[in-house]
Amino acid sequence: MGFELTELEALDVWRRTMVAGVRRDAPDLSARQMALLLTVYLTPPPHTVRGLAELLMVSKPAVTRACDRLGELGMIRRKIDDEDRRSVLLQRTVKGSVFLREYGELIVAAAKGEAAADGSGLPGRY
Amino acid sequence: MGFELTELEALDVWRRTMVAGVRRDAPDLSARQMALLLTVYLTPPPHTVRGLAELLMVSKPAVTRACDRLGELGMIRRKIDDEDRRSVLLQRTVKGSVFLREYGELIVAAAKGEAAADGSGLPGRY
DNA sequence: TATATTTATTTCGTGACCGAAACTTTTACC
DNA sequence: GGTAAAAGTTTCGGTCACGAAATAAATATA
Numbered sequence: 001m002g003f004e005l006t007e008l009e010a011l012d013v014w015r016r017t018m019v020a021g022v023r024r025d026a027p028d029l030s031a032r033q034m035a036l037l038l039t040v041y042l043t044p045p046p047h048t049v050r051g052l053a054e055l056l057m058v059s060k061p062a063v064t065r066a067c068d069r070l071g072e073l074g075m076i077r078r079k080i081d082d083e084d085r086r087s088v089l090l091q092r093t094v095k096g097s098v099f100l101r102e103y104g105e106l107i108v109a110a111a112k113g114e115a116a117a118d119g120s121g122l123p124g125r126y
Numbered sequence: 127m128g129f130e131l132t133e134l135e136a137l138d139v140w141r142r143t144m145v146a147g148v149r150r151d152a153p154d155l156s157a158r159q160m161a162l163l164l165t166v167y168l169t170p171p172p173h174t175v176r177g178l179a180e181l182l183m184v185s186k187p188a189v190t191r192a193c194d195r196l197g198e199l200g201m202i203r204r205k206i207d208d209e210d211r212r213s214v215l216l217q218r219t220v221k222g223s224v225f226l227r228e229y230g231e232l233i234v235a236a237a238k239g240e241a242a243a244d245g246s247g248l249p250g251r252y
Numbered sequence: 253t254a255t256a257t258t259t260a261t262t263t264c265g266t267g268a269c270c271g272a273a274a275c276t277t278t279t280a281c282c
Numbered sequence: 283g284g285t286a287a288a289a290g291t292t293t294c295g296g297t298c299a300c301g302a303a304a305t306a307a308a309t310a311t312a
Contacts, residue, residue: 007230008168014143014233015164022161023183030156030299035148038141042134049260057149059301064261069298086259086308104133107140156269175290185271190291195268212278212289 016110021103027073032058033066037075040090041100046081047090075099142236152225153199158184159192163201166216167226172207173216201225 022028029037035056040047049067053060067090070076075096081087148154155163161182166173179189193216196202201222207213 007227007234010233010237011164011226011230012168014229015161015168018157018161018164019182022157028157031144031148031154032299035141035144038137038144042138042141050258056145060260061262061302062300065299068261084259084309088260100137101133103140104137107136108133111136158269176288186290187272187292188270191269194291210279210289214290 013107013111016113017107020106020110026099026102029070030066032056032062033069036063036066036090037070037096037100040076041092041096045089045091048081048087049090050087052090070096139233139237142239143233146232146236147229152228155196156192158182158188159195162189162192162216163196163222163226166202167218167222171215171217174207174213175216176213178216196222 036052039052039055049060049063053063056063067076067078067088071078073095074093077091077093079089079091081089162178165178165181175186175189175193179186182189193202193204193214197204199221200219203217203219205215205217207215
C-alpha cells in the first residue's frame with residue numbers, strides 16, 4: 001500500500017502544477033508541444049523532425065507544426081544540418097530555457113506544498 | 127546548487143511522463159481538461175462550474191466545454207444540485223478513476239526510471 | 253547522369269477550442 | 283407577484299491543430 005500512497009502523492013503534485021500552469025497567463029502548450037520541448041532541452045542532441053516523430057509516435061507534419069508554434073514563441077530554433085541539408089536540427093534558445101526553468105520551479109513548488117496548503121490532503125473515496 | 131539538481135530532476139520526470147502520455151493512444155486531454163479532472167478527483171467536493179472557473183482563472187464557458195469533453199469521455203458526470211438547481215455538481219466516475227490511476231502509475235514509473243534507462247541522464251549545457 | 257529514396261514542409265478538409273456576448277433557468281429580494 | 287441577480291449553457295466568429303496526401307529539396311543508388 002506504500003505504492004498507493006505514492007501514486008496519489010504524485011498525482012497531487014501533478015494537479016498543483018497543472019492548476020498553477022493553467023492559472024498563469026503564460027502560453028499554454030499542448031501535450032505534444034511540451035513533450036517535444038522537454039525532449040529537445042533534456043535529451044542529448046541531435047534532434048531531428050524524423051527522430052522526434054518516431055520518439056513521440058506522431059506524424060512528421062505534427063512535429064513540424066509543433067516546431068512552428070514553438071518557433072513563433074521563440075522557444076526553439078531550426079537549423080539546417082550542414083552534413084545533410086535535408087535534415088533540420090531543433091535547437092534550444094534562451095527564451096525556452098527560461099520558460100522551462102520557471103516550469104521546473106513550478107513543479108518543485110508544487111512538490112514542496114505537498115500535504116500542506118490548500119487543505120485537500122486526503123482525497124477521500126475512490 | 128542542490129535546488130538546481132532538483133529542478134532538473136523534476137523536469138526530467140515531467141518529460142518522461144509527457145512523452146509516455148503522448149506515445150500511448152489514450153485520449154490526450156488539454157491542460158485545462160487535465161487540471162479540471164485532477165481537481166475534481168483530488169480535491170474535496172462540491173465542485174461547481176463557477177468554483178472551477180475561479181480556481182483555474184478561466185471563463186465559465188471554458189469550464190463548460192471542458193466538462194462537455196470530459197463527459198463525452200465518460201470521465202466526469204454532471205449532477206444538478208438539489209439544494210440550488212442553478213448549480214451543476216461535477217462528480218467522479220469509475221472510468222475517470224481508472225484513467226487517473228493509470229496516469230499516476232505513469233508518473234511513478236517515470237520517477238523510478240530517473241537517472242537510468244534511456245541514457246540521457248545528464249542534460250548537458252543550459 | 254538518371255532514378256529512387258529520404259527529409260521536411262505544405263495543402264486540404266475537418267474537428268476542437270477560444271473569448272465575448274446573448275440566452276435560459278432558477279433563486280433572491282422588494 | 284415582479285424585478286434583479288446568479289449559475290450554466292449556447293451561439294458566434296475566429297484561431298489552432300489534426301491526419302492524409304501531395305509537394306519540394308537533398309542525397310543515395312544504379
